Amino acid sequence: MKQYSAFDVIGPDMIGPSSSHTAGANRLGAMARKIARGDIKKATIYLHGSFAKTCKGHGTDRALVAGLLGISASDERLKDALKIADESGFLYEFRKADLGDVHPNTVKFTIEQSSGKTLEIMGASIGGGNIEITEIDGLKLKLTGEYPTLITRHRDCPGVISMVTGILADFGINIAFMSVYRHSKGQDAFMVIEADDSFDEGIEATLRNDVDGVKDAYSIIFTDGEA
């Protein structure tokens, strides 16, 4: 079980009014930005359940766009995020949607990147500002962003996992949690590795270049105060 900090109780310091509808929404936007590596040409945001119902009053729309722009939950600019987006030419669109049998505070981002590539990210705000990313590009997974996280996309074949964990050991990284996901046998698979320590960029490059089978590796580093 997670050890709560005193600042999980008194905190986060945030822009109101709701930790799940504002701070959590902001964090979901921030995670989507990280997963897209900051490369967002246009974001279409699908709001489900309670997110769709009480969006405006809770500032959920502003909080989500703020997250996508890299504005944090405690930054006063969160309030003006839609204006900031419009002024800077950041394209966004909100749609209400039924995303199925998912948490009531669920959102799906469809992100168009500068290369023309489209990325789909779904996540839920599960209370107290905590979130879970539940799907990336149709692949169901679980990602909280509470720990520095590394995601790899690799070929589903023997030995890749041990090569990756071996390299992490070489870099002195202690793995806290690790999950492996795939669509079906032999196809693309993903590893979500949550660690005690931040991943430096050298690790991403090493994994991509030195491990046969790893197609992509990217880290999502969330440290205290950055959410």
Added chain:
Amino acid sequence: MDYGFRNGKELIDLCRTHEKNMGQIMILREMEISGRSMEYIRGEMKEKLEIMRAAAEKGIENEIKSVGGLIGGEARKLNDWNKKDKSISGTVMNKAVARALSVMEVNASMGHIVAAPTAGSCGILPGVIITAGETLESTEDEHIDGLFAASAVGLLVMQNATVSGAEGGCQAETGTAAAMASAGVVQMAGGTPEMSLHAGAMTFKNVMGLICDPIAGLVESPCQKRNALGVANAMVSADMALSGIESLIPFDEVVEAMLRVGKALPATFRETAMGGLATTPTGIKISKELYAPKI
């Protein structure tokens, strides 16, 4: 862990063994889990206190308009009334409540607040700690230690029950904030850790069964006024505990009962805006007007 505790009893044992108060144990625990220095951790809490102070004054100095438009200006009204010195519940109580109302106005207007333990209950702890601190002539360090003592109580609830209105109703949300505030103030006033937990237990007992029924689903009404109730509850419970009154039912058992009550509450009374005040004729009318222009 040297300073870990699972329940109130273990927390009191730690205080006794190490001859420390609850706030100090909480700081030592924080050092243990984060690996950071005492100075850093206390500094972090000082920052929270400063945000709380700013939010507690903002609504008293200016009329704030909330995003949903259901609240705003209440903090200033009560503060003005309080200056006339004719109040029923006394100037200290009214000052504390005015501050809590202010923090909730800042929250509902998308201003900067500290969730304590949630955003919907963020007025209570600042209202009580800052105002009691004035009465007690507490130092900055004593305020900070008071907040750490409060966080110990919030932690106990998070570990053993819930602080979420969606899970346990408003008893869990503003109830926890008030229990935290009462325990923190007892420590600031020189009470023992046992007294702090008695205060927390009595606070919960006073709001057992309190439902969460936000009008139009917004964290505005009745949330703001329930923060006012939380302040009064915390201060009365703190005074009772400091006078030597004990909770007949120990803190841990009260928290367990609170969780059972929360689970027994129908979903309509747990932040769904599908029951209570939210479904009164006025509540429904407000909701319809607010959501008429769809996003």
